[in-house]
Each structure stands twice: as structure tokens, then as C-alpha cells.
Amino acid sequence: MAVTQQFARVAPDHLECCRATALDSPDADPGWDPPVDDTLDTDWALGGLLRYCRARVPDPGLTALLERVIDGDPGGDIGFLDHPGFYDGIDGPPRILSPAAVSDICRALDRVDLDDVLSGLPADPAEAAVACGFGGFKGDVRAYPARHFTATRDFFRSAALLGICMLVWRD
Numbered sequence: 001m002a003v004t005q006q007f008a009r010v011a012p013d014h015l016e017c018c019r020a021t022a023l024d025s026p027d028a029d030p031g032w033d034p035p036v037d038d039t040l041d042t043d044w045a046l047g048g049l050l051r052y053c054r055a056r057v058p059d060p061g062l063t064a065l066l067e068r069v070i071d072g073d074p075g076g077d078i079g080f081l082d083h084p085g086f087y088d089g090i091d092g093p094p095r096i097l098s099p100a101a102v103s104d105i106c107r108a109l110d111r112v113d114l115d116d117v118l119s120g121l122p123a124d125p126a127e128a129a130v131a132c133g134f135g136g137f138k139g140d141v142r143a144y145p146a147r148h149f150t151a152t153r154d155f156f157r158s159a160a161l162l163g164i165c166m167l168v169w170r171d
Contacts, residue, residue, distance in 0.1 A: 010167055012165055032085060076095060125140075
């Protein structure tokens with residue numbers, strides 16, 4: 001099973017409700033069940049885009065941005081979400097991006113010229129797939145990370161407009 005990148009938009013007061021639920025639950029289940037519209041699964045596309053950028057795009061700022069999008073920020077008092085009811089435990093527990101961080105990331109994502117970033121992708125589909133870590137990928141290698149990057153940017157933009165947090169994790 002592939003590890004996929006997950007995002008959830010969440011209001012700080014909802015996190016507090018989950019914290020209270022976890023404290024009251026015999027098995028510390030936070031009762032996490034966000035609306036489908038407030039979650040985003042970007043499959044493994046962003047990890048592939050990051051791999052490609054690390055190897056072929058000489059822009060440490062872009063690499064740092066993608067790492068922050070994928071990994072979240074350290075800290076944040078959300079240990080109550082480290083529960084099998086939230087994620088499957090394949091990777092580290094969820095991390096949080098504060099509303100201010102979401103806003104900063106949103107502005108940075110809006111400045112990324114993805115066509116320029118992907119312009120160095122090899123023309124040969126098999127080579128392009130390898131460059132992104134998608135060995136054996138069938139389909140349009142350029143369109144796959146582009147589609148998920150655009151969805152991520154739009155998701156962050158809506159969270160920034162609402163002034164809410166973002167949870168990030170891999171399942």
C-alpha cells in the first residue's frame with residue numbers, strides 16, 4: 001500500500017472539542033471525523049514533486065516550502081490526535097500549521113510558477129517518472145504532480161481565507 005499525503009482544514013475550536021473528547025474517552029479516541037470537503041488526499045504526488053525539486057530544481061526556498069507543506073511545523077499541542085482513530089501510524093503523527101502559517105504558505109504557494117518548475121522534467125515519460133520517484137508510473141507524469149499541487153494550493157487558499165489551521169500527515 002502506498003503512503004499518501006493527507007490534509008485537513010480545521011478550526012482551532014474544533015481541535016479543542018477533539019481534545020476534550022479524547023480526554024473523556026476510555027481509549028483516548030478524539031472522535032475525529034471531519035467533513036469530506038475539509039480533507040484532501042494528494043496521493044503521493046507532492047512527495048514526488050519534492051523529490052524532483054531536490055534533485056533538479058536549484059531553489060532551496062521551493063524545497064523548504066514543499067517540505068513545510070508536507071511535514072507541517074514542529075510543536076503544536078495536538079498529541080491527542082496521535083491515535084489509530086485518526087491515522088494508521090505508518091508515518092509520524094499529524095502535525096499542525098497555525099492559521100498564520102497557513103496564510104504564509106498560501107502566499108508562497110501562489111508565487112510558485114509550476115510550469116517553470118516542471119520545465120526541466122525529462123520529455124521521456126519513463127525518465128520523468130524516475131525523476132519524480134514514480135518508477136513504473138503510467139500516465140502523464142507532468143499532469144499528476146501539477147494537478148495535486150494545484151489542489152493543495154487551492155485547499156490552503158480556502159483555509160487561509162477562513163483563518164483556520166491545517167493538519168498534515170501521511171497514511
